[in-house]
Amino acid sequence: MTENTATANRSGAMTKFVLTTLIGAFFFLVPVYVGGTWTIPFDVAVSFITEGFPGTVAIYCLVAILASAALSTVAELQVRGKIGVESFDARYFRTGPAFLGFRILGGSSRS
Numbered sequence: 001m002t003e004n005t006a007t008a009n010r011s012g013a014m015t016k017f018v019l020t021t022l023i024g025a026f027f028f029l030v031p032v033y034v035g036g037t038w039t040i041p042f043d044v045a046v047s048f049i050t051e052g053f054p055g056t057v058a059i060y061c062l063v064a065i066l067a068s069a070a071l072s073t074v075a076e077l078q079v080r081g082k083i084g085v086e087s088f089d090a091r092y093f094r095t096g097p098a099f100l101g102f103r104i105l106g107g108s109s110r111s
Contacts, residue, residue, distance in 0.1 A: 068093075069104050076100055 031038045050057055071093040077083045078090055085091070 072100050073104060 027041050072095050075090040075094040
């Protein structure tokens with residue numbers, strides 16, 4: 001790698017970092033006036049989704065929980081050598097034994 005390429009890569013990485021930081025700061029920290037009240041853009045987005053597609057939120061949560069349990073299980077099986085890594089390396093999703101158990105078993109909420 002040449003010095004110019006390394007400098008360009010570092011500059012591009014810094015630009016991405018700064019841009020995503022500014023977007024995140026705006027999304028979570030900057031108040032906006034919407035519907036007669038002050039709130040943050042994150043709340044506006046969440047309210048839009050939950051009010052416009054109430055059934056979709058529950059389905060999305062269920063899919064996210066099931067995907068998390070499946071990926072954690074696959075990662076643990078890959079680390080133990082029970083399944084190969086050829087097609088998909090899920091080791092990034094590996095967790096500790098207790099958290100793996102919670103992910104597989106799920107939680108229950110009581111009202």
